[in-house]
Amino acid sequence: MDTGTHIVMGLALGGLATLDPVVAGSTATASSVLAATIIGSQIPDIDTVLKLRNNAVYIRNHRGITHSIPAVLLWPVLITGVIYPFNPEADLLHLWLWTFLAVFLHVFVDIFNSYGTQALRPFTCKWVALGVINTFDPFIFAIHVAGLFLWVFGSHPGYTFLAVYALIIIYYLHRFYYKGKLTKIVKEMIPDATDIIIAPTMKNHEWRIAVMTEKQFFVGRAHRVHVRILDQYSRVPVPDTPVLKAAKKDSNLSAFLSFSPVYRWEMDEFDDHYEVRFIDLRYRSNGHYPFVAVVKLDLDLNILSSYTGWIYSEEKLRKKLEFIPG
Structure with missing residues (x-):
C-alpha cells in the first residue's frame, strides 16, 4: 500500500x-x-x-x-x-x-x-x-480516516476500528469475487490464453487486463464485468542477437526483466546507435504504456545510456537517455 x-x-x-x-x-x-x-x-x-x-x-x-x-x-x-x-x-x-x-x-x-x-x-x-x-485504494484509506475522525469525536477506538476492519474484510472478499468473475470472462473471450493478468486501479470497478497466448498479447480494460480488448500484438520472442545480448547486460533492463511478467520489445537502428526498448503491457493508460526500459548502444555495442521507470512523454525519455549513464 x-x-x-x-x-x-x-x-x-x-x-x-x-x-x-x-x-x-x-x-x-x-x-x-x-x-x-x-x-x-x-x-x-x-x-x-x-x-x-x-x-x-x-x-x-x-x-x-x-x-x-x-x-x-x-x-x-x-x-x-x-x-x-x-x-x-x-x-x-x-x-x-x-x-x-x-x-x-x-x-x-x-x-x-x-x-x-x-x-x-x-x-x-x-x-x-x-x-x-x-x-x-480510496475506500480503504477513506474508511480509516473516517474511523480516526470518530475516535477524535469520542467514539471508542477499539470497537470503531473493529468495525472498520470487519468492513475491510468484506471489501477484500468482494474484490476477490470480481477478479474471479473477470478471469472467467476473459478465458471465455480468449480460450487459448496461457496467462491472464487482471490488475486493480484506483477506481473500484475499473481493472487493467493483460493476456498472453502462445502467439499474441492482448491488452484490455474492464468496467464491472464488461471487458474490452484495446490493443493486440504479435508475441515475438526476444532474439539472441548481438544487440539484444549486449542490451540485456544493462542493469536497468535487467531490473525491468526481473520485475515485468508481460512485455513486448522493439529495436531501432540509427546512423550512429541502436535503441532497444522493452514495454510493460500491464499499465496501459490513455493509449500509452508508461513503464519501460530503454537501452541506447553505439555501433560497437557499448552501452551509452539507459533508463527504466515511468515515462509519460517521449521528450522526457530523450532527456533521461541524454543525462543518465547506462
Missing part, C-alpha cells in the same frame, strides 16, 4: 489495541503501543531510500528483504528495543505483540497489490502478488 494508508493503519492499530485489557489499563503501555504501531506500519518500506540511488536498484529490491520472514520477526524486536527504554513502565510483552502485528499487517496487505512482496523469502524469492487491491 502507499505511505499514507500505512500511516492511518498504524494509527488504527493503536486504537484497536485499546481492546487489549493490558493496553487499556496502562497509559504508559497505550502510548508506547501507539508509537510502535505507527512506526511498525512504516518500517518495512525503509527500502524506499534505494530510489535515491537509481530506479534499477529500487525495482530489484523494494519490498524484498525488508518484507521477508526474517525482517517481519526482526523489526518488532528492534522497534520495541528502541521504544521501551523511553517508557519502561510499559508492558514489554504487549508492546512487542502489537508492534509485531503492525509489521505483519504491513507486509500482509502489500501481498494483495499487483506489485507484491517477497514475503516468503528466504524460502523462495518469488514475488507474491494477488492483484486485487490497488497500491492506493
Whole structure:
C-alpha cells in the first residue's frame, strides 16, 4: 500500500489495541503501543531510500528483504528495543505483540497489490502478488480516516476500528469475487490464453487486463464485468542477437526483466546507435504504456545510456537517455 494508508493503519492499530485489557489499563503501555504501531506500519518500506540511488536498484529490491520472514520477526524486536527504554513502565510483552502485528499487517496487505512482496523469502524469492487491491485504494484509506475522525469525536477506538476492519474484510472478499468473475470472462473471450493478468486501479470497478497466448498479447480494460480488448500484438520472442545480448547486460533492463511478467520489445537502428526498448503491457493508460526500459548502444555495442521507470512523454525519455549513464 502507499505511505499514507500505512500511516492511518498504524494509527488504527493503536486504537484497536485499546481492546487489549493490558493496553487499556496502562497509559504508559497505550502510548508506547501507539508509537510502535505507527512506526511498525512504516518500517518495512525503509527500502524506499534505494530510489535515491537509481530506479534499477529500487525495482530489484523494494519490498524484498525488508518484507521477508526474517525482517517481519526482526523489526518488532528492534522497534520495541528502541521504544521501551523511553517508557519502561510499559508492558514489554504487549508492546512487542502489537508492534509485531503492525509489521505483519504491513507486509500482509502489500501481498494483495499487483506489485507484491517477497514475503516468503528466504524460502523462495518469488514475488507474491494477488492483484486485487490497488497500491492506493480510496475506500480503504477513506474508511480509516473516517474511523480516526470518530475516535477524535469520542467514539471508542477499539470497537470503531473493529468495525472498520470487519468492513475491510468484506471489501477484500468482494474484490476477490470480481477478479474471479473477470478471469472467467476473459478465458471465455480468449480460450487459448496461457496467462491472464487482471490488475486493480484506483477506481473500484475499473481493472487493467493483460493476456498472453502462445502467439499474441492482448491488452484490455474492464468496467464491472464488461471487458474490452484495446490493443493486440504479435508475441515475438526476444532474439539472441548481438544487440539484444549486449542490451540485456544493462542493469536497468535487467531490473525491468526481473520485475515485468508481460512485455513486448522493439529495436531501432540509427546512423550512429541502436535503441532497444522493452514495454510493460500491464499499465496501459490513455493509449500509452508508461513503464519501460530503454537501452541506447553505439555501433560497437557499448552501452551509452539507459533508463527504466515511468515515462509519460517521449521528450522526457530523450532527456533521461541524454543525462543518465547506462
